[in-house]
Amino acid sequence: MTDIPRLMRALRLHRAPADHYTLDEVPVPEAEGTKVLIKIGAAGLCHTDMMVMEGSFGGGLPLIGSHEPAGTVVALGEEAERAGTVKKGDRVAALLPKDVCGECSDCTLGDWKYCANSKYGGINTDGFFGEYALVEVKHCVPIPETMSFEQAAPLTCAGVTIYTAIRRANLREGDVLAISGLGALGSLGVQMGKALGYKVIGIDARPEPIELVKSFKLAPDLVIDASKTSAKDTIKEIVKLRAEGYKGWDGADVTILTADPVSSQTFAATITRRHGHLILVAQPPELKFEFKNFIFQDLTLSGSLHGNEKDLKETIELCDKFDIRSEVAKFTIDQHERMVSSVHEKGRKGKNVLVF
């Protein structure tokens, strides 16, 4: 324990809205109970962090940003030690919720990820843009030696979220999965879909993400530039992806929406086949659909939230096995202003990650 300092450097948000974090020196938290102290190797900057900065979530300020940690276990609380699932020196990734209540209906009967009383690191309590941070022992998942911290960190939010949504789609090999939006989630999702044996369509209206996914080893079977191709023409292209003798409906079996623009919503609904499934993981301020997509196509719309430790474990294993990667740009803590401001730059692709 002697090598753990008393103070650490961390990026804190003091007020919202704000343009940047403040680089502060704060006490290193202590591992007690079920908590594990990790020395952060990498922490991702997520779209949700930008929303926190804009003031979309109230409370908890000042707080340390980021909810996407990967690092090395350096200390364990007594109960965490007793759990025996991780030990000092282990490389781990951890999930976003830090304090679930353990008492509500979802904690006892359902899935704790829906806990209504949970505090979220980087959102309403301290997150992971610091040299050290606490996580719940049960939210820790080991990272294989072959995976770097900067590749593991985005899997704890973007990766596990899109993986869980894909699993929710309940597809069989050869089925057609469309992913609308090829940012951090979508660019991982198209690779996962291919790894799982589906026919995959990637859709975006920006040239950079489109070029990026085309360059993947697990590139989508079809990439649609929605600024140039209509939904109707997209359906014609999807028909060509079907196996010979296919007798089903035209369009994608399932479409996952990861993009915010309202225009992408009707496009996604229209290219989904009759009796198909539309899954929402984006968090746009409003949804604007046309009734005809739902009534005449008999579409089902469902939301999908993040994932639990089982989902994260499967996400990490799948990404490791198939060498599924995020496009990451690394920043040191002294480059934090650049890390935040570059998010808004035109032509940007992939994910900004803070590394220590």
Ligand SMILES: [Zn+2]
């Ligand atoms: Zn996130």
Ligand SMILES: [Zn+2]
């Ligand atoms: Zn709860």
